[in-house]
Amino acid sequence: MEDLLKNKSDEELIKGVANKDESAFEILAEKYKYSVLNIIYRYTGNRTEAEDISQDIFVKIWHSADSFKHKSKVSTWIYRIVVNYCLNFKNKNKINANIQSLDELSEKGEIITNSSKEHKSYESQETDKIVRESVNKLPERYRMVLVLSRFENKSYQEISEIMNLSVPAVESLIFRAKANLKKALSPYFNKKTGI
Amino acid sequence: MKKECINPEKLSAFLDGELSEQERENIKSHVKDCPLCQKEAQGLTKLTELLNNSFLPIEPSPYFIPGLKQKIEDNEPMPAKITINDWISRIKHSLVPIGATALILLSFVAGNRIGNILYQKSSTAQEREIYTSVESSILNDSPESSLTNTYANLLPEEGER
Ligand SMILES: [Zn+2]
Numbered sequence: 001m002e003d004l005l006k007n008k009s010d011e012e013l014i015k016g017v018a019n020k021d022e023s024a025f026e027i028l029a030e031k032y033k034y035s036v037l038n039i040i041y042r043y044t045g046n047r048t049e050a051e052d053i054s055q056d057i058f059v060k061i062w063h064s065a066d067s068f069k070h071k072s073k074v075s076t077w078i079y080r081i082v083v084n085y086c087l088n089f090k091n092k093n094k095i096n097a098n099i100q101s102l103d104e105l106s107e108k109g110e111i112i113t114n115s116s117k118e119h120k121s122y123e124s125q126e127t128d129k130i131v132r133e134s135v136n137k138l139p140e141r142y143r144m145v146l147v148l149s150r151f152e153n154k155s156y157q158e159i160s161e162i163m164n165l166s167v168p169a170v171e172s173l174i175f176r177a178k179a180n181l182k183k184a185l186s187p188y189f190n191k192k193t194g195i
Numbered sequence: 196m197k198k199e200c201i202n203p204e205k206l207s208a209f210l211d212g213e214l215s216e217q218e219r220e221n222i223k224s225h226v227k228d229c230p231l232c233q234k235e236a237q238g239l240t241k242l243t244e245l246l247n248n249s250f251l252p253i254e255p256s257p258y259f260i261p262g263l264k265q266k267i268e269d270n271e272p273m274p275a276k277i278t279i280n281d282w283i284s285r286i287k288h289s290l291v292p293i294g295a296t297a298l299i300l301l302s303f304v305a306g307n308r309i310g311n312i313l314y315q316k317s318s319t320a321q322e323r324e325i326y327t328s329v330e331s332s333i334l335n336d337s338p339e340s341s342l343t344n345t346y347a348n349l350l351p352e353e354g355e356r
Contacts, residue, residue, distance in 0.1 A: 026264075029263060030260065033255045033260070034252075037255050037259075038252050038253060041250075042250050047253055051255065051259060051262075054255070054259070055259065055262055055263045055266055058263050059263070059266050059267055062267055124248075127245070127248075128249035129249075131245050131246065131248075131250075132249050132250065135246070135249075135250075146246075149211060150243065155212075156208070156211070171204060171207075171208050171213070172204060174207060174211070175203065175207040178207055178239060178242055179203070181246075182238055182242055185242070185245065189238075189242075
């Protein structure tokens with residue numbers, strides 16, 4: 001039964017979710033949890049809250065799957081919910097990101113990826129923190145387009161559909177986000193030539 | 196170098212793998228011979244590296260799905276909305292041939308019983324809710340991200356585009 005469901009398309013799964021099929025929902029959540037979690041983590045800079053918020057987003061998907069009109073891809077719809085959540089709830093407690101240093105995160109045993117198991121020097125950890133802080137200071141839309149483009153590898157076209165913007169607007173936002181970061185990180189940038 | 200330099204916005208899009216074949220070709224052939232644009236491109240590439248290093252991906256915890264299921268369960272509406280009238284009308288539809296007297300008697304008995312069951316159900320659901328909210332407030336060291344808050348935030352914002 002589960003195996004049969006696993007071969008189903010997103011469209012079939014979301015229909016199942018709309019009919020309150022828990023197995024379909026679980027498969028959909030399994031499929032998208034990694035992306036949703038990482039978008040929120042990179043947007044908020046906070047690992048602990050990212051998981052909590054991601055779950056909330058899936059709760060929302062569970063409750064609103066029947067309002068999905070099948071006019072866009074399911075993935076676009078899911079990303080749209082994530083983006084709306086992040087942009088609309090910026091003032092509510094969850095998304096005001098206390099940047100955690102890698103130190104704090106490792107102490108809590110929260111970093112699980114292989115790459116991060118590699119030893120990072122103190123200096124490099126501080127660098128990471130500064131970069132995350134700079135990203136977090138970007139205006140919300142800049143930060144979101146950057147996250148979708150840089151980390152989720154979404155094309156400008158996909159981002160324009162997710163964020164309801166034109167492609168040139170996305171191009172411009174992404175460039176301004178990068179220019180902003182380059183400026184913010186410039187002292188550091190020059191010091192650290194060769195990274 | 197004779198041609199005008201590349202608009203940095205286009206250079207950024209180019210490095211993101213965007214733009215048409217033609218635009219990409221034009222940019223490539225210009226940048227190849229233009230130290231200014233090369234420098235700009237290097238800066239953008241370095242920024243990308245910094246970003247990639249600082250935001251290594253994270254894995255969902257093993258409790259992600261179980262925790263999600265729990266949240267949904269905690270957030271399900273109470274089943275007490277079915278009224279006794281609903282039950283009577285359901286029973287009416289299925290038991291019409293039995294006759295009016297039997298129906299009234301049955302309605303009373305069934306209504307009474309179901310009423311009791313519903314009462315018990317809703318009180319256990321309430322108990323459970325109280326229990327979990329107490330439990331989560333104990334376990335949660337950042338009260339601002341409590342479940343209660345979460346749903347207060349979530350509920351009014353219905354209906355996606
Ligand atoms: Zn040039």
